[in-house]
Amino acid sequence: MKGSKGSGTRWIKGLAFVALSMVSSHSWAGLYDDGKVFLTGGVFTVDGAGGGGAVPWATITGYETRDGINGGVGFTYVQLPNYSLNFLGGSIGFFDRFELSYVNTKLSTNLGNVDTVALVASVLNLDNNLGLDPNGSNLHMETYGAKLRLFGDAVYTSDSYLPQTAIGAFYKVNSTKEFVKTLSAAEDKDWEAYMAFTKVFFRYSTLVNLTVRYTSANQIGLTGFGSCDNGHRNCNNDKEFRVEFSTAYLLQKNFAIGGEYQQHGNQQKNKPVDTGDLLAGDGNGGLLNPIVGGLVGGVIGATNLRDSLVQNESDWYDVFAAYAPSKNYSITIAYLFLGDIAVAREQNGLYLSLHATF
Amino acid sequence: MKAFTRNLMLGAALSMSALVATPSFAAEEKTQPILGITSSALEEFGGREGVRAWVESLFYYIMLDNRIAPIFREFGNVERQTFLNTQLEIMVLGGPNEYQGASMSAAHADLGITMAQFNAVVEAAYNACERNVIKYHTCNQLINALAPFTADIVTR
Secondary structure, eight states: OHHHHHHHHHHHHHHHHHHHHHHSHHHHHHHBOOOSOTTTTOEEOTTSSEESSSSBOSSOSSSOOTTOEEEEEEEEEEEOSSEEEEEEEEEEEETTTEEEEEEEEEEEEOOHHHHHHHHHHHHTTOHHHHTOOTTOOEEEEEEEEEEEEEEOOSSSOTTOOOOEEEEEEEEEEESOHHHHHHTTOSBSEEEEEEEEEEEEEGGGTEEEEEEEEEEOBSGGGTTOBSEEETTTEEEEOOOEEEEEEEEEEEEETTEEEEEEEEOOOOTTTTOBOOOGGGSOSSSSOTTHHHHHHHHSTTSSOHHHHHHHTBOEEOOEEEEEEEEEEETTEEEEEEEEEOOOEETBOOOEEEEEEEEEEO | OHHHHHHHHHHHHHHHHHHHHSOTTOOSOOOOOTTOOOTTHHHHTTHHHHHHHHHHHHHHHHHHOTTTHHHHHHHOOHHHHHHHHHHHHHHHTTSOOOOOSOOHHHHHTTTOBOHHHHHHHHHHHHHHHHHTTOOHHHHHHHHHHHGGGHHHHBOO
């Protein structure tokens, strides 16, 4: 008994020592590293990984070299005609080899037609089923990411075409399950994997990146994964390979301009928002018909409303400027061409991102 | 006969220039960056004098940087470093190979240079370009040409 008690104390002492040495400046001084060249870790992406705005690169986040650890926190705000998005997260790079990331994403809608459905649903006490809020519905997703650099070098081997190559994966959990189901998605959480190739061509002061992603995400997962017919029937969540591309031209050692392309699927195309009995009728607008007539004075009928709730998805494009006044922070301003998102058309707008690195 | 003499003279001239271009003491070769470097890079650096001035600025910034200054203070004679680096940079920028120093791997083998220290010199290189009003794009031609030495220099 006495012996086991003694070893228990040793255990606690050992743990305390490990904890202390973790926080002591001395041991961190050995691992902390900010020796990487400006912007070569990429900035904070919407998935949390190091890269451009939307596309994860093969570079490892943070300013660490192969001898240390570095990382940071990022915040991104996007304003679109019918949506606004917040991304808050962080990422850590280990030895310029491995990266872990997390991002918490919130999408707020400003959609009159969806609000109308939500209002009617709440009048009829159906709101629990649809996950909608008459005052503007929200989508919420958390993304966990990991990336491993395999081989090649983006920056230093300027005499070889071999690009820096990395593989990575995300696990995305959408906590607004009912809303995602209403949008006809098959799953509210899923993983995706990618392979990225990055190379800097100093001759032209240009960085080029190609990423291939294996995923079934709708709108990067914000509206779920895969799709179903109305009533959550005939669900299909097959993953596919999608191509992403980004390029950045360096105007200064700490200032780059560029553009990105991200291929999206279109699994929810022409799928109406799944409102169950509310809009289920063919031609008569289901339960909603008499109510909408009273609510909006017959300006639009329930059938028109249903037509306006048909979804579509487009490939994403953006142009950006990234500026790193010091190694401790960077600012990225972009203009996004996101096309059709769910029931809203032509969602183009401004993107502002801050990345603070320690 | 006249044509023969001219050919002979041309041949002699060529072999002489070949002798000059490959001096026996050269211990480092020109790098071969993909896509090459702009042909006017040396001119845009201000020719030989421009490169010399840039190297002087480079060592000014290196000696101000506590991460790397001690290494140069201990192992490098800055005056000699400036002389040899001018030759090296002229060579990699497309000028003649007159480099008289040791190969990059031999010169750095025992120093245990880390990636962070190497990158500190890269930062000093960009600062030197800014100080000498050499355009960023032109500066990248030199970075492009020197980058392949990284594996020879960084040994830790």
